[in-house]
Amino acid sequence: MGVRGLHGFVASSCPHVCTVVNFKELAERHRSQHPGGTPTIVVDAMCCLRYWYTPESWVCGGQWREYYSSLREFVRTFTAVGIKLIFFFDGMVEQSKRDEWVKRRLKNNREIAKIFHYIKSRREQPGRNMFFIPSGLAIFTRFALKALGQETLCSLQEADYEVASYGFQNNCLGILGEDTDYLIYDTCPYFSISELSLDSLDTVMLCREKLCQSLGLHLADLPLLACLLGNDVIPEGMFESFRYKCLTSYASVRESCDRKGNVILAVAEHISKVLRLHQGEKKLEEMLPLGPNKALFYKGVASYLLPGQKSPWFIQKPEDVVTLDKQVLSMSSDPESKQEFPVCMDSESKQKLPVGTDPEFNLEAPMCTNTEVKQEDPVNVGPEAKHQVTVVLDPEILKVARAQHVQAESYLVYSVMSSGEVECSNSLEDATDQALPSQAFVYRPVRQRVYSLLLGGGGGGSSTGPAVKEWFVYSGNPLRQPDLVRPLQMNIPGGTPSLRQLWLSQEPGIQAQRLDTLLACFDLSSSREELQAVERPFQALCCLLVYLFVQVDTLCLEDLHAFIAQALCLQGKPTMELADLQEVDSMSLTSGEDINHLLEKVCTEEAAESGYQTRVKPLDPLDPPSE
Template sequence: MGVKGLQSFMERCCPDTCVTVDLREMARQHVAQTPANTSSPTLVVDGMACLCHWYRCQDWICGGQWREYMDLLKSWVEAFISAGIRLVFFFDGVVEEQKRKEWAKRRRRVNGEISKVFRHLKGHGEQPGRALFVLPSGTASFTRFALRSLGQEVFCSVREADYEIARYALQHNCMGILGQDSDFIIYDSAPYLSVAKLRIDTLTTVLYDRQRLCQTIGLAIHQLPLLACLLGNDVVSEEKMMNIRNNAMATYRMNKPSPHSGANQGQVVLAVSHLVSSVWDREEEEAGLLSLNLSAPLTELLQRGMSSYILPGQEALQWGDFSTASSAAVFEKHVSAEILKACREKHVAAEGFMVYSIVCEGVIECSNTLEDEEDTELLPQAFVLKACRQRIYGLVLLHGHDGSNVNLPAMKEWFVYPGNPLQEPDMVHPVPISLTGDQPSLDLLWFGTGPEVSALRLNSFLSIFDCQQLSDLHGEVEDSLLAALCLITYIALQVNTLSQEDVDAYLSQAVCVRLKSTQELQHIKLPVLCSRAVQLGSLYIRGLGHLLGANCACGCPLPSAALMPWNSFDGRLFHSKYLLAHGGAEKTVLLESDSSCLNLFLRLREKLTETCRNRGRVLQSRPKPPEQSHKTTPGPRYRERHSGGPSESDENWRQRGENTGGWREREEMRGRRSGYGNREWQRGGHRGGMRGGQHFHPHPESYPNFQDGGHRNTSHRSYQSRGGSYSSRGRYQLAPRWSQPHGPGT
C-alpha cells in the first residue's frame, strides 16, 4: 500500500523525519493553536489499516472470537475518549477501477498465504503462528457496525478511502490521521501518525513528518505527488516507471560518486527526488513531464496519479482534470430518486450493506476467505451464497418484472475463490424472489408502514434464502436465532455434502453462544483443529454478511444487531461443537446438559429438517474425524470412536479416496449421467479426490452404513436438473435447482 519504499526510507535513512509523539500532548497543543474551535481535537482513523492491530484475540482461524473482539475495540476507543480525543473512522466502500489490478494482486498474494495456513493446519492440527495470521472473514464489514454500536462516527467511502480521509482531515482541521499508509505522507493534509507504532497504554506513536522529509530530499510539498508516482503507488505501478528510476539512478551515481550511507532503496528515493527537482520548472511552478520522454498513455497515467493526491481547494497545476468524483448511479433507472438518496446516505453513514454497491456501482467485491484450495468436498463460499445474492439483486433491480427480459442488467462480481485469477469479473444476473404477486418495490419495503408491510419485509427476507416456512417462528424465538436458522437451512439446501453432524454443530453453537460470557468463550479448550470446521466457520460468517445485505434490501425486518457475529457466533465454540458432533457426542453433551437449550435445539432442528425435506433435501449422518496427518494426538472420544482406521497401504487408501472423492467427483458423475460430460473444477483441469491421505476416512466396518466414504444421498437431484454449467473460464456454476429459479444466469 502507498508509495513504494518511502516509509522505510524515512525510518532507515533519515530517522529524524520520524518523530515520537504523545497524543495527549499533541491534542493539548492542537486546542491551544485553534482557540476558536470548541469541539474536541479529532483524530481521523483509517479503519482498514487498523484491523490487524485491533484483532488481537488468540483464536483467528476458527471464524473469529467476536465477543472478545468487541471488548478489545471498546477498550481501544475508551483510551482515546479518556484523553479527550474524538475519533472519526473511515472504511473502504468501493474499489476504484484504476486500482483494481493492485487489489487483485494483493488478493492473490493472500490466497498463497491461506494455502500455507491450511498446510500447517492439516499437518499439525493446530493454528499456525502469527507469521501466517489472516484476519477472520468478514472482519472489515462487521467492524464498521461494531464501532457504530459503540457510539462512534463511522464513514464508508464512495471513492478511494485514503483520499476521503485526507480530505476530511484537511477540511475539519483535524489533529492527525492515524493509519499505516505512506500515501498520507504525500497528501498535504493533517499529520500522519502510525497505528503500527501506537502504544495504546501510553497513547504514544510515531509521526512521519513530511516537512522534514522535504527538507532532507530537497523538494517542496507540492512536488511530492510526482515523487510518489515515479517511485510507484497504487495508481502508477512500480513496473511502469522502472526505466525512469533506472535512468535517475545512473545519473545520480554519476554525479554523486560517493554512495549514500543508506540502502539501495534509499539511493532510489534520493535519485528520483533529484530527477523531480530537475524537471520542475521553477518559474512556471509545474512539472515538465515531457522531458521524461514517456509515451502518451504513460504520461496520462502519471498525470492521473499526481492528480489523485490533490484535495479540494488545492491547486492542481497543469496536470489536467482527472477528477474521480462520484458519477450517476449505474442502475439508477431501476430505483426511485428517494431510494437512490437513501442508498447513498446509508452507505456513507456505514448503516447499509450491499445495496449501494448494487445500485450505484453495479459491482460487488468479496475479499479472501479461509478456504482450502485442496479441499475436494466443500464448495467455495462465493458459490454457496450465489443464489441468495442473485435474489438480492432481483429484489433491488427487478420490481415490476418477472425476470424473463434478456436485457436486464448483470452485476459484476469480484469474488476471491480458489482457481479464480481475478482477471475479469463474473457477470451474475438477478433472479426474482418467489412471492405471490409482483416483486415488491424498494420504496414500499423501505418507506411503507403498517403490519402488512412488516410482514412483506419478513417474507421477502426469508424468500431470498428459500426459507419462507420459518416465518411462524418470528416473535417466538430470538431474532438472532431466527437469523441463524435461516442461514443454516440455506447452507444445508445449497451444500449437498453438509451432514447432520455439521448442522448439529451449527445449531448447538447458535443456541449455546447466547448464554456464554466472553471469559467462558476465551477458555474453551480444543484438543485438535479440523480444516473442514475452519471452512464451515468462515462460510457461516460470510453468510451472516449476506443476511445483512438481504436485511438492508428488505427494509430491515430484523434488527441489525441480530445479524452481528458477536451476538450469534464464536468460532472457538463452533469448533468445539463440530468436534463433539462428529465425535458422536450425545445431544445432552452437545447442549451442555441444559434442558432448555436442548429443547430449543430440537425444535430448531426439526424445523430445519422439515424445510429441507419439503425441498427434496434429506440430511445424512456422515461423521468425519480430524485429518489423518495431524501430529496432535486425538482425545479419548476420537480414539474410541475411530480406532479402526484404514488398514490398506497409503496408495490403496488414496485410490479408495479417489473413488469416494469430494463434491467435484460426485458432481462430475452426476453430470455424465445427465449428459453434461466431464467438469473440471478449476483452471488447468484440476480434479481429484482426497489427495495424499490428507483426509482420514473411518474404517468401513466402524460404521455399517458408512459405505464408499459416506452415505449415498438418493435425494440429490441429477445435475442436469440443477441447471449447473461450467464456463470456459473455469468458474464453478453449481447451485441446486430448488434454490436457483429459472431465468437469466441459470
Template structure:
C-alpha cells in the same frame, strides 16, 4: 496501498521525520489553541484492523467477542484523553485500482493455501508470521464501531483520499493509520497505528516537512515523487527505465543502502532540479513509457490534490475531480429518492453493498479462509450466489423489454482467474404475486409492509415457508437458523455432525463472556472446521446484504458474528461432534439447553425435508478433548446413533431463544451414543 518502501525509508534514512508524540499532549495543545473545537483524530480503519485484531486465535473464524472488547478498550483510551475518533472505511474499489486489487487477491490466495497446508500438517494454528485476517473482519468492524457509538464513515472514493480530506477540512489533530500516502497528502499530521502504545497514548508521528528537508524537496514536490516511485495509479513496471537513468546520475550516498533506498534518493534528486510547472509534467509524460495513456502521470498527481487545494503541476482548468453528480447521472438506479437514501445509508455504514449495486452494478468480495483442495465444499462465492441473484432482482428494476440489468461480480474463489468480472443475471425470489417494489420495501410503513420485508428476505434464501417459526425466535437466532438452513440445503456434504456443532455453538455461546472464550484452549485445529467457519461468516455478510435490500426486516446489530459465532468454540463443538460425543457433552452439561437444541435442529430439518434433503451422519473421527473434565451422564440425553436425521418438526416455542412462551410440544431425541454417567447441572455462566 501507499508507496513501496517509503515507510521503511523514512524510518531508516530520515530519523528526524519520525517523532515520538504523546497524543494527550497534542490534544491539550489543540484545546488551548482552539477552545471551541474538540480534538479529533480521523482513523484509516482499513489500515488499523490488522493491529486491532489481537486475540491469540485467528484461524478458526474469528474471536468476535474478544475483538469487540478490544475495540471498546481502544475507544475508551482515547475518550479518557478527551479525543474524538472518526473512523473511515473503504466503500468502493475504484476501477483505476482494480489491477492492484487483483494482484493483492492472488497474493492472499497463495498465503491462504500455505496456511491450510500448515494446518493439515500440524493440526494447529501457525505463528503470527502467517497471520491472515479472519474473513470479513473489516466489514464487521464497521458495525462493531457503530454499535460502540462511534462515527463510522464508508467512503464513496478510496478511503485514503477521504481520510486526508476530512483531516484537512475539520482541522483534525492527526490521522491514525499505516499508509505512506499520508506522507504525500498535504493534510493533518500522520500518526502510526503500528507504533501506538495504547496505555500511554504515545506513538510516532511521521513528519512530511522533515522528509522534504531530507530529500531536498518541497511539499509541492511530494505528489510527483510518489508517482515517479509507483503508486496505485502509475505502475512501477513502467518506471524501471526511468529509475535506471536517475541512478546513473546520482551516485549512492551510502554503500549499505539497498537498491530501493537508492532509487528513492535518486528520484528525489531528479525532481529537485525540475521546475514546478505543468509544462514540466508534460515533458515527463513524453519521456516516460506510459504507453497509450499519457494522462497516467497527471491522474496520479490529481489523486493527491484535496478539495480546495491547487498545484503548480496541474492547470487550474483541468477537470480532474469527477463530481459525484456525474456518477449519479450514470447510476443503474435512476430513482433519485432510492438512490439518495442508499447513498446516505452507505456513507453512514448502515447498509451493506446495496449502494454499490445501485450505483454502478459492481460488487466485489476479497479472499476467505477457504481450502481450495476441499472439493466437497464449494467456494462461498458460489454457495451464496443464488441469494445474491435474488437480491439483485429486489434492487434493480427491469429495463426495456422486462429484463433486469446484470451485475458484475469480482469474487475470489478457486477456479476464478479474476481476468474479468463475472456477469450475473438477477433472478426473482420465489414469492407468490411477485417481488414488492423497492419503494414499498424501503419507504412504506405498517404491519403488512413489515411482513413483506420479512417474507422477501426469507424468499432470497428459499425459506419463506418457515416465516412463522423464524419470527417466533429471537432475531439473532432467527438469522442464524436462516443461514444454517440455507447452508444445509446448498452444501450436501454437510452432515448431521456439522449441524449438531453449529446448533451447539449458538446455544453455548450465549452465556459466555469474552474473557471465558479467551481462556478456552484447543488441543488441535481441524482444517475443515476452519473452512466451514469462514463460509459461515461470509454467510452472515450475505444476510446483511439481503437485509439491506429488503428494507431491514432485522436490525443489522442482530446479524453480527459476536451474537452467534466464536471460532474456537466452533472448533471445539465441531471436533466433539465428529467424534460422536453425547449431547450432554456437546451442550457442556447444561440441561436447560437440551430442548432448544432439539427445537432448532428440528426447525432446520423441517426446511431440509421440504426440499427432500436428508442430512446424513458422517463422523470424520480424529478424537478431540478440550481441557474441561467430562461431565456425568443424564439419561435424558441418551439416544442411539442414527445414520440420518429427518425428524418431523415440532414447534416447541419455549426456552430463552424464543420471543414468548408457547405450549410445549412432544420432545424429540437426537442421535448420539449412550454415555452411562450421572448428570450434574453446572452453574450458569455469567452473561
C-alpha cells in the same frame, strides 16, 4: 499499500521522520490552540483491523466477544482523554485501481494456500507471523463501532482520499492508519497504528515536512515523487527505466541505503535539480518519458490533490484536462472547477439472452445500463457519482441507498444500484478442498435474488434486469474479468414489493412484507410458519443455517451442532472466560456420539446459568434506513 519502497526507506534511512508523540499531550495542545474545539482523529479502519484483532486462535475466527471488548477498550481510552474518533471504511474500488486490487487478491491467495499447507502438514494453527484477517471482519467491525456509539463512515471513492480530505477540511488532530499515501497528502499529521501503545497513548508521528527536508523537496513535490516511484494508480514497472537512469546519474549514492532507498533519493534529486529548472515553463510531459501513459500519470498526481489544492507541476488553466478511458478528469481538485465524466455506453438499454444460454450466469451478455448521461445529477450525490453508470433511475431511492452506504448501514447495495459492480475479497478457503464450495458460489443465489429486488424483477426463472459485474475471489478465478451474474426472480406471496415500499413505507403490515422478502431472498418462504415459532433473536440464525445446509451437501450433523452450540452456549460467558476457553481437539473425538455427548453436557450446564437470555436485537437488512 501506498508508495513503493517508501515505508522501508523512512524506517531505515530517515528515522528522524518518525517522532514519538503522546495523544493526550497533543489533545491538550490542540484544545489550547482551538478553544471550544474537540480534538478529532480520523481512523483508517481498514489499516487498524490487525491491531484490533488480538486473539491467538485466529484461523477459525469467531472470537466476537473478545474482539468487541478490544474495540470497546480502544474507544474508551481515547474518549477518556477527550479525543473524538471518526472511523472510515473502504466502500468502493476505483476503476483506476482495479488492477492493483486484483494483484493483491492473487497475492492473498498464495498466502492463504501457505496457511492451509501449514495446517495440514503440522496439524496445528500457524503463529501470528502468518496471520490473515478472518473473513467478514471489516463488515462486522462497522456494526460493532456503531453499537459503541462511534461515527462510522463508508467511502464513496478511495478511502485514503476521503480520510485525508476529512482531516484536511476539519482541522483534525491527525490521521491514524498505516499507509504511506498519508505521507504524500498535504493534510493533517499522520500517526502509525502499528506503533500505538494503548496503555500510554504513545505512538509514532511520521512527519512529511521532515521527509521533504531529507529529500530536498517541497510538500507539493510529493505527489510527483509518489507517481514516479509507483503507487496504487501507477504500476511500478511504468517508470522502471526512468528510475534506473536517475540512479546511474545519482552522484551521492549512500552505502547505508539499499537499492530502493538510493532510487528514492535519486528520483528526488532529479525532481529538485532537473525538473524544477523548467517548472512552469515546460509541460511535465516534455520533461518526463510519459508516452502513452500521460493521462494515467496526470490522474495519479491529481489523485493526491485535496479539495481546494492545486499542483505547481500543472500549468494552471481552468480548461486543462486530460482524457482517460473516455472520461474527463480535471487537473485540479479546486471545488470551483467542474468535473465531468462522459461515458460511452452500449446503445441497447436491455440485452436479451441468446437462446440456450444459462440465464443465471451468462459470461457473454453485455452490462445493461442507462445510456443517457445527464449534465446535472438529479440525486445530488456528489462528484463521485458522475463517473458511475447509474443502473437505478429512481433519484429518491438512489439517494437513500447512498445515505445508507455512507453511514455504513448497508453493504454492496449502493454499488449494485449506482454502478452494477461489486467485489468480495479473499476468504480463508482451502483451494485444494473440492468438497466444500467457495462462499462466492454458496451465496450467489441469495445475491441474485437481492439483485432482482434492487434492480427490478422479471418473469420466468430469471430477471430481464441488468447483469451485475461480480469481482469475487474463489479458487481458479484469475480475476481477469468480472463474472456477469443475472438477477434471479423471487417467489414472494403477493409479488415482489418495490424498494419504496420496503424502505420508505410506514403502512400497516409493511414489517410482515419485509419478513416475507427476507425469507424469499433465502428461498425459504415455505418455512415462514416454522421460523416464526423460533424466538426472534434466533430466526436469522435458523434462516442462515437452513439455507447453508441445503446448499452444501457435505456439511454434516456435527457441523450443525457446532453452529448451534456457539449461538446458545456462549452468550452468557464473560469475555475473559471466553478468552481462556480451551479448544476442543477434533482428533480426540472418535465419533459423532462423542460430539453429541459433549454438546449435551455443555448445553445442560449453560442453560441453568444463562437461560438463553438475549440482549441484542438482530439487524434486519430490510428494515427501513435509520433517520
